[in-house]
Amino acid sequence: MSAFKTSDRLILLPESMTQLFPRLILLLGLILVFLGTPVTWVCPPANAVLRQYQAAPGVMQYQSRNSLRDPAGYAWQLVLFKEFPPTQSTQFILRLVGFPGIVDLAHPQSLQINTNTGKLLTATDLFARESPAPNVGQYNVTDVITQLSQNSFLKLTIPLENNNNITLKVPSSVVTEWQWFATEVK
Known part of the structure; x- marks a missing residue:
């Protein structure tokens, strides 16, 4: 038995309880370290780049x-494109580039897009x-981009x-970026 004294009382603890305290302190310390760890150390960084350029005169x-x-x-x-052709409405185009020599995309087949809510969308x-290369596909996602819900993830089924x-x-971080891109880039 171990004993410790609080103000006026003497408290006796069984030996197993005194062995439990160091474990609880260690556990509490690990929890505090985990909660205090910045998210950037735990999650891999996103590889996103936003670019603007003139694709053709006036475009x-x-x-x-x-x-x-x-x-x-x-x-x-x-690569999600937002094009502003002078005589047409804005189009959103998704280009997928696979590893050369490993994948050959099948054309002409639609891209299937499954949302986290179970909705199945297709892109032409x-x-x-x-195709400019066998590992490259490009799909019109103009109608799809507006149907994506906030904070959702997607599964793209690419025909090979x-x-x-x-x-x-x-x-979801990429989908959120695409939604921002679709609404904010003018």
């Missing part, structure tokens, strides 16, 4: 670029006739040659 193009990895660990580049393949698909998980 301004804005881009949001992100890099994601597929289930096999290969990098994909996701813009490289229906010819030989009737295969690959699924990319797009985190």
Whole structure:
């Protein structure tokens, strides 16, 4: 038995209780360290770049670029374009670039987009006739971008040659960036 004294009383504790206190203090310390750790140390940084340039005379193009990895660990580049053609309405285009020599995208097949609420959306393949490279796809997401809910994540099902698909998980931070990009970039 161990004893300690509070103001006027003497409290006796069994030996097992005195061994419990150092463990509780250690646990409390670990919890405080975990809660005090900045999120940037725990979460990987986002690889996002916003760009603006003149694509052609009179045509301004804005881009949001992100890099994601597929289930096999290969990098994909996701580029969301916002184009302002002089005689047409604004278009949102998503270009997907897979690892060269590893993936060949199937054309013309639509991109399937699953939201975290279970909604299935599709985007039309813009490289229906010819792609600049076998690992590149480009899709019209003008109608899709307005249907995305706040703080949601997406799963992109990309059609590949030989009737295969690959699924990319797009985190909510990228979707939030796309929504901001769609509404704020003028």
